[in-house]
Amino acid sequence: MTDSDEAESCRPSGHSDPLSNMGDLRRVGANPDFWYPVALSKNVRSRRVFATSFAGDRIVLYRGESGAAHALEDRCAHRQVPLSMGVVEGETLRCCYHAWAYRGDGRISQIPYLTKGDGRPPRGVRGYPVREAYGLVFVFPGAPEKAPGTPLPAVPAFASPKYQTMTFSRTVRCHYSFMHENLLDMNHQFLHRGVVGRLHPELLGYRTGPRSVEARYLFTHDGGKRNPGASVLAAEGFGGGGSCDVMTIRTEYPYQTLDLVPEGAERPAFSLWAAYVPEDTEQRTCHTYGLLMIEKPRIPGVLQLAWPLIRRFTERVFAQDRLAVEAEQRAWEEQGGDRNHEVFPLILHVRKVLHANGVALTAASRNSPLAATDG
Structure with missing residues (x-):
């Protein structure tokens, strides 16, 4: 035991x-307050996206140029188009529709057509803690503050x-x-x-x-x-x-x-x-x-x-x-x-x-x- x-x-x-x-x-x-596998590591290829889910919450995985895997809520904060339709650029994921770019934590890094005087949305999308082990990609779908203290x-x-x-x-x-x-x-x-x-x-x-x-x-x-x-x-x-x-x-x-x-x-x-x-x-x-x-x-x-x-x-x-x-x-x-x-x-x-x-x-x-x- x-x-x-x-x-x-x-x-x-x-x-x-x-x-x-x-x-x-x-x-x-x-x-949700545990680490759950949501993909095989081999299916999350470099600079590519992979759509998955946990209990009805759609999640997009992507691997940046550094090789690190990231997990975001699979929707753009702008028009709700799935980010799994997007493009990986460096360590960011860019929506295929209006090219909004997101960092691995879900924050917006760029809205290409905004000027300094234009308002910005208050937040981006949800980012999930991610860990890889045993050839699997794990996410923590629960309260993110619990992730560091929860072992794989x-x-x-x-x-x-x-x-x-x-x-x-x-x-x-x-x-x-x-x-x-x-x-x-x-x-x-x-x-x-x-x-x-x-x-x-x-x-x-x-x-x-x-x-x-x-x-x-x-x-x-x-x-x-x-x-x-x-x-x-x-x-x-x-x-x-x-x-x-x-x-x-x-x-x-x-x-x-x-x-x-x-x-x-x-x-x-x-x-x-x-x-x-x-x-x-x-x-x-x-x-x-x-x-x-x-x-x-x-x-x-x-x-x-x-x-x-x-x-x-x-x-x-x-x-x-x-x-x-x-x-x-x-x-x-x-x-x-x-x-x-x-x-x-x-x-x-x-x-x-x-x-x-x-x-x-x-x-x-x-x-x-x-x-x-x-x-």
């Missing part, structure tokens, strides 16, 4: 929990020479909470039976804190045909040859991680870090950014040869998960609310964490954390 507060240790239980009475989690927004998520395996990283970037048409539940609840392996074979997950226990839920599963492979990419990962330790592997999955708000340690191993065979970034105002669509760090085998070059197989395998698993969570979102919309009958205590706890740390989906309270309602 990394929560500074005391954590609650739990054993698997078959009993329901009153945590389910807290209200509809799908109406809770992501707390820690992904130690990314820089380790013992691992090679596969990056994922996909839009999923669902509320971000469905993604947290999907990864934490490994009882859905039946969904992947045609790709991974028959996997048997056993929940060993879990721990909870104000901002986190961590679960440990014992995985065994009970047979069945597996995708070639799954077989490659099995050789790395994922349920291979009847072995028992321990998988640790953690929601540390607002991020999620997964580590799989083969039986008898000292470190994970692979680790996953993921963030689910809401795109639209109602937060019914999110963009998933994932870093899958796979341990390099002792024989050089083997992982490079297997890379396309692993990529196809992970894409198939993700496609099946996306199919399921998007179906959950459609049911929520058709039924006008959450009618789920959740019985797994682990998922009831993660719902509590997501609810307590989220924000209300209203303009007035967008940046205010919701009070926890323990029902």
Whole structure:
């Protein structure tokens, strides 16, 4: 656990929990006072612009001649034309319409046709704090004064020479909470039976804190045909040859991680870090950014040869998960609310964490954390 507060240790239980009475989690927004990835660094090219968004707020990224990335509200203060249609000049971004130029902090640096006697607008546009790490561009969409004291998520395996990283970037048409539940609840392996074979997950226990839920599963492979990419990962330790592997999955708000340690191993065979970034105002669509760090085998070059197989395998698993969570979102919309009958205590706890740390989906309270309602 990394929560500074005391954590609650739990054993698997078959009993329901009153945590389910807290209200509809799908109406809770992501707390903006964290660093969120909004683009792959490679997609923000030198002297180019890139349009993205966070929870309905349109954002333009651009990289100046110095190589530094900047993030601005994607509208010109003049006529509201998207600045993502503009042109990068040095470290400024110039609107394509009347050529107003903006600095990286959003302030106006030039209005070409103004004379000294003409009035200037009182302000430019909003500038977002920006940081780059792990091949991703992060912005801080919340209160800017909180950005310096808020750390980026820690992904130690990314820089380790013992691992090679596969990056994922996909839009999923669902509320971000469905993604947290999907990864934490490994009882859905039946969904992947045609790709991974028959996997048997056993929940060993879990721990909870104000901002986190961590679960440990014992995985065994009970047979069945597996995708070639799954077989490659099995050789790395994922349920291979009847072995028992321990998988640790953690929601540390607002991020999620997964580590799989083969039986008898000292470190994970692979680790996953993921963030689910809401795109639209109602937060019914999110963009998933994932870093899958796979341990390099002792024989050089083997992982490079297997890379396309692993990529196809992970894409198939993700496609099946996306199919399921998007179906959950459609049911929520058709039924006008959450009618789920959740019985797994682990998922009831993660719902509590997501609810307590989220924000209300209203303009007035967008940046205010919701009070926890323990029902």
